Amino acid sequence: MSVFDDPGHFGRMWADRYDLPGNPDPTTAVEFLADLAGDGPALELAIGTGRVALPLAARGIAVAGVEASPEMVAKLHAKPGGSDIPVAIGDMADVPVTGTYRMAYLVFNTLFNLVRAERQADCFRNVARVLEPGGAFVIETFVPDPADFDRDEQVQMREVTEESATIRLHRYDREAQTFLRQTITFDGTGVQLHPFAMRYMWPDQIDEMAGGAGFRLAERYADWDRAPFGPDSTSHVSVYRLG
Structure with missing residues (x-):
């Protein structure tokens, strides 16, 4: 079995260094997600140490998370406000939560951390299971070159x-x-x-996978500032809606 079949592998390897300088500033992502979430609740897959979830929760939005690494969750819960965010320990492809969410999100290329196409597809299907009708699933990834x-x-x-x-x-x-x-x-x-x-995918491949789970592409931008997406864009923020 490959180490990459273990969903907690990334966290165990990188939790101690994940909060060091170098990760993107979450400010614009939080603004974007807050606009979509409204009053929430919102679900972050691969919530990690709370880089996005904590400032989103500080906006008054009820945020929950899924994270495969207890080491990452320990870092989150040690931060101010972190212990108030419920986190289900498990594989993000399984989305091991109950309830109905207005929005789910998976940022910073993390969809690609699922290294098998069938598990990426499982993630979309299971997100669809826990979203309210018309709910949004937000994906941020690079565009492969x-x-x-x-x-x-x-x-x-x-x-x-x-x-x-x-x-x-x-x-x-x-x-x-x-x-x-x-x-x-x-x-x-x-x-x-x-x-x-x-396992990387081009935007049209992600659209096809999302469509197989009942989603439609509602919006796509080149970044969190809503810059237009075009053929030369190196990343994308895509909003999928159920139905």
Whole structure:
């Protein structure tokens, strides 16, 4: 069994460093989501340490979450207001919650962390199960650029200091639309491996998968500021509605 069949793998590997500088500022995402959520309730899949959920909840919106990593949830609940957000521990593809939500959202390319197409499709079907009629499912991902994976492997030097060296290697499977990334650090304690994988999709493929779960594309933008989406856009924020 691959480590990527374990939905909690990402959190265990990255929870201690997830809140370090480098993640996008959530302000515009929170504004966008608050407009759609109204009074809520809202459901965040892969809620992590609450980068988006906490400021959204601070707007007075009832927010719940799904997260496969107890380590991530511990970080969330240790933050001011974090213990007020209920989180179901489980695979986001299964959406292990009950109740009806006005909006669900899955941001920061995290749909692609489901590395098998059938699990991505499961995620859409299970979100549809817990949304109210006409409810919104918001997806944010990058738009794949074939130039990024025009070879089978890729090696990048990440950091070199007097105490350590870090390299990053990618292996691509263009037919499966997957890649495996291994970040390797060599230092005085030995060798540390941080594997990561994704199954990427183009927007029209996501639209087709969403349609199979009963969703229709209602809005699409290039970013959270609602910039128009076009052929040169490198990312998209898509709002799907039931029915």
